[in-house]
Amino acid sequence: MIKQRKLMQGNEACVFGALYAGLNFFAGYPITPSTEIAETLARKLPAIGGNFIQMEDEIASIAACIGASLAGAKAMTATSGPGFSLMQENIGYAIMTEIPCVVVNVQRLGPSTGGPTAPAQGDVMQARWGTHGDHEMVVLTPAGVEEVFTLTVKAFNIAETLRTPVILLMDEVIAHLREGASPPEAGELLVVARKEPKESPAEYLPFKPQDDLVPVPASFGTGYRYHVTGLYHDEAGFPTGNPEKIDRLVRRLKHKIILHQEKFLFYEEYLTNDADIILISYGASARSAKAAVNDARAVGISVGLLRLITLWPFPSTAVSRICANASVVITAEMNLGQIYAEVCRVLDSAQRTLSVTHVDGTLIAPQKILAAIKEAAK
Amino acid sequence: MKRSTGIGKYMRLDRFPTIWCAGCGNGQVVGALLRAIDTLELPQDKVVLVSGIGCSARASGYLDFNTFHTTHGRPVAFATGVKLANPDLHVLVLSGDGDTTAIGGNHFIHAARRNIGIKLFIFNNGIYGMTGGQCSPLTAHACNATTAPNGNMDTPFDICELGKAAGATYVARGATYSPVRLEAMMTDALRHDGFAVIDCVTQCPTYFGRMNKMSSAAEMLQWQKERTITLERTASLPAHAVKDKIITGVFRSERKPEYTALYHNFRQQFGKDKDHV
Numbered sequence: 001m002i003k004q005r006k007l008m009q010g011n012e013a014c015v016f017g018a019l020y021a022g023l024n025f026f027a028g029y030p031i032t033p034s035t036e037i038a039e040t041l042a043r044k045l046p047a048i049g050g051n052f053i054q055m056e057d058e059i060a061s062i063a064a065c066i067g068a069s070l071a072g073a074k075a076m077t078a079t080s081g082p083g084f085s086l087m088q089e090n091i092g093y094a095i096m097t098e099i100p101c102v103v104v105n106v107q108r109l110g111p112s113t114g115g116p117t118a119p120a121q122g123d124v125m126q127a128r129w130g131t132h133g134d135h136e137m138v139v140l141t142p143a144g145v146e147e148v149f150t151l152t153v154k155a156f157n158i159a160e161t162l163r164t165p166v167i168l169l170m171d172e173v174i175a176h177l178r179e180g181a182s183p184p185e186a187g188e189l190l191v192v193a194r195k196e197p198k199e200s201p202a203e204y205l206p207f208k209p210q211d212d213l214v215p216v217p218a219s220f221g222t223g224y225r226y227h228v229t230g231l232y233h234d235e236a237g238f239p240t241g242n243p244e245k246i247d248r249l250v251r252r253l254k255h256k257i258i259l260h261q262e263k264f265l266f267y268e269e270y271l272t273n274d275a276d277i278i279l280i281s282y283g284a285s286a287r288s289a290k291a292a293v294n295d296a297r298a299v300g301i302s303v304g305l306l307r308l309i310t311l312w313p314f315p316s317t318a319v320s321r322i323c324a325n326a327s328v329v330i331t332a333e334m335n336l337g338q339i340y341a342e343v344c345r346v347l348d349s350a351q352r353t354l355s356v357t358h359v360d361g362t363l364i365a366p367q368k369i370l371a372a373i374k375e376a377a378k
Numbered sequence: 379m380k381r382s383t384g385i386g387k388y389m390r391l392d393r394f395p396t397i398w399c400a401g402c403g404n405g406q407v408v409g410a411l412l413r414a415i416d417t418l419e420l421p422q423d424k425v426v427l428v429s430g431i432g433c434s435a436r437a438s439g440y441l442d443f444n445t446f447h448t449t450h451g452r453p454v455a456f457a458t459g460v461k462l463a464n465p466d467l468h469v470l471v472l473s474g475d476g477d478t479t480a481i482g483g484n485h486f487i488h489a490a491r492r493n494i495g496i497k498l499f500i501f502n503n504g505i506y507g508m509t510g511g512q513c514s515p516l517t518a519h520a521c522n523a524t525t526a527p528n529g530n531m532d533t534p535f536d537i538c539e540l541g542k543a544a545g546a547t548y549v550a551r552g553a554t555y556s557p558v559r560l561e562a563m564m565t566d567a568l569r570h571d572g573f574a575v576i577d578c579v580t581q582c583p584t585y586f587g588r589m590n591k592m593s594s595a596a597e598m599l600q601w602q603k604e605r606t607i608t609l610e611r612t613a614s615l616p617a618h619a620v621k622d623k624i625i626t627g628v629f630r631s632e633r634k635p636e637y638t639a640l641y642h643n644f645r646q647q648f649g650k651d652k653d654h655v
Contacts, residue, residue, distance in 0.1 A: 025463055046649040051462045051641065056488040060455035063448070063485075067428070067459025070446065071467065075459070093449050220444040220460060221467050223423050227390075227439050229447035238393065238439060 003182040010175040011036035011078075013145045014104060014168065015044060016183055017152030018076050021191055023102075024050035025073035027064035029057055029083060032116040033172040034106035037078040058083035062090040065101045069094075070228065072194065072219035074156060078104035081123055082113065084130070091165050092131030093230045095253060098207070098217060100159035100194075102152070104168045106175040109361045118361030119172040121283055121334040127167045128312045134250060136257040138264065139167040139312040142174055143286045146181035150189065151266075151309070157192040158264050162257055163214050169311065171334065173284035173363050197224060207249075208235040213256035257313065266309035267318055271297065275304030277376050278326040280319070280343055281333060282308040285364050289332050292369035301377045311339070316346045323347055328376040332356040332369045352376075385412035388422065393440050398433060399507075401587075401595030403554040403580030407501050408437050410557050410578075411470075414564035425468045428457040430482060432474035433508045433582075434501035451481030454489045457496045465638035468568070469495070475502040475516040479535050483515070486575075490544035493572040494637035499564070500537055500575065503582040511585030522589040537577040538629045548574035549630040554581060555602040556626065563628060572636045579606070579624060 008016070014037055018026075026045060028038040038054065045052040051068070055061040058079050065075035079087065084105040094101055107123045109115035123130075127139045138158050142148040148170065155166040197204055197216045206217040206226040215235075218224035227237040232246045240246065270290060272278060277296075281289035286307040296303045306322050308315065323329045323343075329351060331340040340355040347353065356372045358364040389412075398404050415425065425443040429435035431450035438445035444467075448456045453471045461469040478486050478500050489496055505523060506512040513523035513530045516537070520529040541549045548570040552560030560578060567574035581587065581598035592598045602624075609627025612620050 025459070027459060046641075046645045049645060049649070053458070053462060055455065055458070056484050059452060060458070060485055060488070063452045063455035064459030064462070066448075067446070067456035068463035069459075071426075071460045071463035073459075073463040075463075089449055090452065220426055220446070221424060221464050225422060225442060225444050227445045227447065229439065230449060231447070 005180040005182050007178055008145050008181045009036065009178045010145050010148045010170060011106070012040055013148040013181060013183070014078070014152050014170070015040040017149035018102070018156065019044060019048070020149070020184070020189065021153045021156035022074045022193070023076050023156070024048065025065065025068040025075040026051070026077065027053045027055050027061040027068070027075070028077050029055055029061050029079065031058075031080045031083045033108055033175050034078045034080050034104060036175075037104060058086040059090065062087040062101075062103065066090060066094050066099050069099050069101050070220050072221070074194070076102040076104065078106065080106050080108050080116070081110045084123060084126065088130040092133060092135065094165040095131070095135050096230050097228050098163040098215060100163050101165050102155045102159055102168060103165055104170060106170045106172060108172050109359065115361045117172060119284060119334060119363050120359065120361070121171055121285060122338070122359070123169065124311060124335060124338040127169050134254065136254040137167065137312045138162070138164065138257060139169050140266070140309060141169045141283045141311050142309070143283055143307060144174070145177060145179045146183070148174060149181065149183050153189050153191065154264065157190060160192040160194060161214070162260060163217070164257065169283075171283045194219065196222070201225070205235040206237050207233060209252060209256070213252055213259055261313045264310055265313065265315040265318060267315055268307040268309060269322065270305040270307065272304030272306060272322055274302060276302040276326065277328045277330065277373060278323045279303060279305045279369070279373065280308065280329060280331045280339065281305065282311060282339065285333050285358070288364050288366045289369050291366035292373060295366060295370050296373045301373055303373050308339070314342050314346070319343060319346050323351070326351070328352045328354060330354040330356060330372055330376055332364065332372070334358045334364050385409065385416055388412045388415065388442055390440055390442050396440055397436055399584040401581070401583040402433070403503065403582070403595070404434050404437060404501055406554040406557050407434070407499065407560070407578045407580055408441070410561040411499060411564050412441070413561050414568055417565050418568055420468050420568065424466065425470065426457070426460055427470050427472055428453040428460065429472045430474070430477040431508070432477050432506070434472055434474040435477060437472045451477050452485060453477065454482060454485040454496065454498060458489060458494055461494055461496055462638055462641070465495070465642070469497070471496055471498045473498065473500055475500060475504060476506045476514040479515040479537065479540070487540065487544035490541055490546035490573050490575065492637045493545060493547050493634055495571060496573055497567050497570070498573070498575040500577050501580050502537065502577050503580045503586060504534075505582050505586040507582045507585050511589060521586070524589070537575065541575040542630055546575050547572035547630065547632050547634050550628040551577040551579065551624070551626045553579040553602055553606055553626055555599050555606065559626065566628065566631065570631065572634055579626070
């Protein structure tokens with residue numbers, strides 16, 4: 001059977017992916033270049049009995065999503081840099097209280113108001129470290145419209161499985177790009193449902209980790225009355241000052257993600273097997289990088305592309321393995337080298353590296369990356 | 379309806395003693411609320427208490443309901459998500475004057491505007507107690523605070539006027555000096571369909587009292603008694619006698635479609651999306 005291809009925008013694909021994953025609650029605030037997600041869901045959600053609400057700001061948007069999720073909903077919000085900055089405190093709250101949700105950040109050029117419609121990838125480190133305190137973060141970044149769909153579904157699944165917020169880090173180009181896509185049929189992709197506790201309320205400990213290090217906090221209103229707090233808490237959910245319990249909690253919140261990371265460290269290789277030069281890129285930049293690889297191959301340069309799909313946790317093992325025999329590793333991104341620094345941290349310090357940076361508010365062009373490849377090949 | 383009996387069943391007694399100081403009014407506000415909940419026999423499994431950050435926000439941890447201690451200033455926004463996702467839940471917000479009228483002012487007025495069925499109880503002691511006595515948007519003019527050592531220059535908000543202007547459909551003010559009246563208002567608020575806000579005037583002898591020459595709870599309640607006047611009494615008094623008084627009573631109680639009910643109707647009416655995937 002030939003699958004039907006549809007012309008779809010990146011932001012629309014995010015909506016369809018979220019609905020496929022079971023989204024039934026969206027709270028958001030208008031901001032370019034993410035607004036189409038809210039606009040489309042304002043039409044779609046009422047039709048399936050879900051909730052759409054435009055909140056008074058981005059702080060309220062993420063708060064409402066976390067509240068809805070605790071009441072059993074699958075919740076998502078979408079924003080861009082300035083709004084993502086406002087959400088950081090409550091993203092940390094969702095990490096600490098282990099309430100799943102998906103946060104879409106369609107990156108635009110910063111800092112500050114920057115360029116609302118200008119492509120950039122400057123929020124890579126913010127997505128990792130934007131909220132205070134030690135924590136682990138799951139951040140996925142798509143490079144095409146169909147991938148926006150599938151990655152949104154995966155973002156929900158990871159959020160549910162690990163009981164943690166997941167960031168879908170898009171960029172303006174991918175969000176506004178329209179291209180043909182073949183969305184998966186119903187049942188084709190795995191959709192993870194919210195886990196429910198098996199114990200009786202009397203013996204129930206909402207934050208007691210299971211073997212997978214993930215607890216099973218019940219949805220409010222289902223007969224399990226318990227306390228949820230952003231303070232350090234024990235397995236019953238109540239604030240504690242016990243150093244041992246505090247240490248155990250902070251470490252577990254990180255380790256539960258590290259323990260499962262192999263299942264969601266996504267990347268794609270293109271012509272890397274025999275490549276002398278490895279190019280690392282992601283998101284819209286990776287499309288230009290791929291074009292540059294083809295152009296370079298056409299003039300006889302042995303180059304391949306490693307496209308990162310999961311940015312955080314950083315796929316360190318894959319990066320060092322794939323780059324092990326490369327004479328030069330080039331990182332191309334629309335920022336001043338945020339992933340480049342991470343690549344350097346992972347690679348052998350003797351290995352030659354190059355950073356292609358781009359922050360002028362336009363899409364990085366293949367020619368710019370090609371020039372770097374030619375330079376490296378000299 | 380049965381008369382209040384033991385409210386101990388609503389308490390997580392193993393979490394006691396509370397962090398609250400001797401003479402703090404928070405226990406009086408919570409007591410009135412629990413008696414109101416008991417009067418209406420709200421099922422514990424269906425009550426959600428949402429709180430923010432501050433002394434009063436710690437109330438949620440001591441009470442045996444679905445309790446949600448959130449971030450500073452945001453409990454109304456979190457509560458909006460809970461209520462919308464499950465309108466069958468009784469969603470109550472316990473918040474302080476700093477939490478709701480300073481950092482969380484925006485969420486308060488917008489929830490009032492939507493008339494979403496959240497009940498907001500503001501423990502108003504006119505000071506930031508947990509951080510040690512800084513002035514809040516409800517600290518009276520000329521009163522002392524650690525951040526207003528020469529007296530507060532600012533003019534305080536009037537929570538009830540703010541709530542009314544923003545569209546809240548139940549608006550009242552009570553005081554710990556008069557807990558029976560406070561409880562009656564809380565019962566009213568819990569019965570109310572839309573957004574309800576009660577300004578619960580309470581005392582902080584430790585910080586507000588000490589910095590304003592009232593070191594005991596009794597002195598503070600006396601001060602409260604002298605400064606408050608009931609709405610009913612104001613009718614027969616000349617304007618100058620009411621000036622600078624804190625008026626207690628029910629300022630608004632009106633019926634208007636509640637937000638989640640409106641949304642339900644909206645879904646029935648406009649919920650057909652032809653190009654739904």
